[in-house]
Amino acid sequence: MSAVAAVREHRQFLGRTSFIEMGARERARAILDAGSFRELLGPFDRLKSPWLPLQGIVAQSDDGVVLARGTLDGRPALVAAIESIYQGGSMGEVSGAKIAGALELALRDCEQGKPVLPVLLLETGGVRLQEANLGLAVIAEIHAAIVALRRHVPVIGVISGMVGCFGGMSLAAALCSRLIVTRQARLGMNGPEVIEQEAGIAELDASDRALVWSLIGGEQRYAVGLVDELLEDDAVAIAASVRTAFAQGLPRQERSAQVDLYLERLAAIDPQRPLDGPGLRALWHGAARS
Amino acid sequence: MSTQTELSARGITWLRALTAQDGVLQGTPATVRVAEAALGDEPASFIAVVPDPHNRFPRARNGEVGLEEGWALARQVRKIIAAGKDGARRPIIALVDVSSQAYGRREELLGVHLACAAAADAYASARLAGHPVIALLVGKAMSGAFLAHGYQANRLLALDSPEVMVHAMGKQAAARVTRRSVADLEKLGERIAPMAYDIRAYAKLGLLHQLIEGVDADAPGTADVQRVREALLAAIADTRSGARDLSSRLASPEAHATRAASIEVRRRLAEQWDAA
Amino acid sequence: MERIELDYPARHAVPRRVHVGVVGSGDLEVLLEPSPDQRAHVLVNTSVDGFGVVWKSVLDRFFERFGGAASIEINDFGATPGTVMLRLEQAAEAVRA
Incomplete structure (x- = not known):
């Protein structure tokens, strides 16, 4: 790389706004058109987990899911963003019902001829074991x-990292029409730790990060066609890519139907x-992608 | 480490009991069984995932839903949808006895999440197309395997038997992950309904359409089979008179008690959906 | 898990509600909104038991300066007193903004 190119790349790097470092609320805001963010069931609605306090665990006021309505290039949209820092982004009764319920309302609007563009920001280990069944x-x-x-x-699904998307929610990701990931993302059904525990360290050494990313990391998933876009950790680029994904319309055949x-x-x-x-x-x- | 478990015969037992067939199909893994048989006065398709100690994918030999199981389920269900395109939408009965999704490095690499999603997609598509899809829980309905095979059904039925259980993670694994003893986990399940494993506790969540009592789940006799058939027929009739989504899972008195938060979230969300 | 409730006199009303933070390891969330009376009310839900005295001293210090008639809910996941103060200041800042 020439010195000039190196300097340019460094400037780009400095000019980039990290999506990964944002909280769920900021991420939702960063995806939607400027000024259009309107949160549904926000913290002051206090719809918390009824199950965590029974087990001595402090509950967050939004149960770790931010729902926002707004627009994408002026068209009505819905963003559901999972807060990975709270309980590992796990899906409990309330957080899951927020996502399911919002998608159900988007469906109702679509059926009434009022399309709503749905975006899922997936950072989750899957089921919250304290709310197990x-x-x-709710994942179903x-x-x-x-x-x-x-x-x-x-x-449209986005997995930016660092938690990644696992468990039953990896199926939700796989059901998305299009998936956008970064290099920091991971997408897999069973987390590496669970595989190591259940199948033994000879099957998978969960502490071997290079190995884990070579199997289920964003770049690998993109290279074999299990996701559709691979981006740098750049909020502006991710927001633009979401718009492009909608502009492409419905895929000829959904990946989960191939x-x-x-x-x-x-x-x-x-x-x-x-x-x-x-x-x-x-x-x-x-990889063939229609 | 995984322990050697006795392979469950519940899936094949109930497939034989309800169809008098083994459901082996040419060109389909021996773990995925499909048989057509009369149910009431119409044909229905019965689908089971069964163990196969010789499965070519070693991590899916104990009744797990692995790569080929997920995709094969998708293919079989989609065939039924295609066959029903111009005529009657026949019922699809998923016989559920699945120990877990397949845990393995190869499985992850090859996208077991997509394979399971493909199966869930196919079942959901069948339901949306108007096929009555009924899941009959005859054994374990665990985690991702249940999401792939059964959880997209219009109605969930279960045999009231100690080996019938639903959970997000196997008991041993959940104990290790949450650093609790199995005994502690069981105690917690008694106090906190969604943490329990047994089907009677699951019934309290209001997700089940019916818990079928008094049936010998391992060696069903004629009366047992008759009873289950009647329950299936009633569930199919109920499905055909209702919505094609999963809203019935929030309608029972048990759901109103235990899943009150799920209902409250949807109620308040609907209020806020459109800007004031 | 422990629940702590404290009350403070207030000198002025707060104009809006504010939410900051997340219930993640070593962090907390603060929900601050106008209180129904002329006083401030604090409810702390904390994952760590036995630190009531420390909470009181941090909150005493905060309210000496803040003085807003706010209802504050704190959901804490083992934050240090420094982090608690930081989040409270952040909320106070956002209320004034």
């Missing part, structure tokens, strides 16, 4: 709402032979 139940409701809503408008493609791909995999991130990139290179 109610977390699982989120899945149901995404599948129903997706028939009207694209549902049954023949993925069954064919799996049939070509020999589970007896080792496979790593680069190996899969070679197999699935130029």
Whole structure:
């Protein structure tokens, strides 16, 4: 790299506003058109978890989900942003119901001919274990709402990091029409720690960060076509990419409906032979995306 | 480390009991079984995920939903949707006995989250297309595996049996992750309904359409099977007269008691949805 | 988990409500809004038991200067007194802004 280019890159770096360092509320605000942010069920509505205090855990006043209505290029939109710092972004009864309920209302509006553009900012370990079965139940409701809503408008998911998106919410991400990630993002069903614990350290050493990212990191997911956009940690770029994703309209076939493609791909995999991130990139290179 | 567990036969037992078939399909993993049989006076499709100690993906040999299971479920359910396009939307019965999603490095790399989402997508799409989708819980309904196979159903039915359980994480694993003993976890479940594992506690959450009592879940006799058929038929009829979404899960008296917050969130959200 | 309630006299009304912070490790959230009477009311929910005296001294110090007739709810996840004061100042700043 020339000295001039290096300086330019450094300036760009300094000029960038980190999305990852923002809280959920700021993230939602950063996605929506300037001045259009209107929060629903905010902190002063005090819809807290009824289950955490029973277990001696202090509850947050918004249960870790920020819902905001506003506009994207002037069109009505909904952003649901998960606060990863509170309880690891886990889905409890209230936080999950906020997302499911908002998507259900967006669906109602779509059915009445008033499209609402839905954006999910997914930073979550999945079910909140202290609310176990109610977390699982509401995640199923989120899945149901995404599948129903997706028939009207694209549902756009963003995973920026650093928590990533895991558990039942990784299915929610996979159901999104388009997924935007950064290099810091991870997307997987079982967290590395859980795999190490359940299948042994020989299966996966969760402390090996390079290995973990080579399997489920944003760059890898992008390279094999499991997500649609790979961006730097830049709030402006992410907000622009969300708008582009909506401008592209509904995908010809949702990724979670590409049954023949993925069954064919799996049939070509020999589970007896080792496979790593680069190996899969070679197999699935130029992943077909309609 | 994972422990060697006895493979559950509940899925195949109930598939045989309700269809008199094994449901093995050419070109489909032996873990995913599909059989068509009469239910009342119409044909219905029954789908089970069963263990296979020889599954070519080693992490999905104990009744887990893994990569091929997720995608194969998606293919089978979508076939049923395609077949019903111009005619009757036949009922789809998911027989649920799934121990967990497959835990493995290879599974993550190859996108087991997408495979499970594909199955959930297919079931939800069938429901939205007007197929009555009923989940019958005959054994474990665990975590991501249940999300993939069963949790998108219009109605959830369960056998009242100690081995029938629903949870977000297996008991041993949840104990390790939350640094509690299994005994402590069980005690917590007695006090806090959503933390419990057993199906009677789950029934208190109001998500179940019916808990079917007095049935031998391991060795069902003729009367047991008849009873379950009647419950399925009643659930199908209820589905056809209702909405195609999951709103019925918030309608029961149990839901009003235990999931009051879920209802309150939706009520207040609707009030605030449109700017004043 | 412990619940602490404290009351303070106030010198002036607060014009708006303000929310700052997050219930994350070593942090807390503060919800500050106009109180229904001419006094200030504080409710602390904290994950750490046995620090009532420390809470009182931090809040005493804050209200010496603040003086607003506010209802304040604090949801604390083990913040240090320094962080508590920082968040309170942040909320007070935002009220004045």
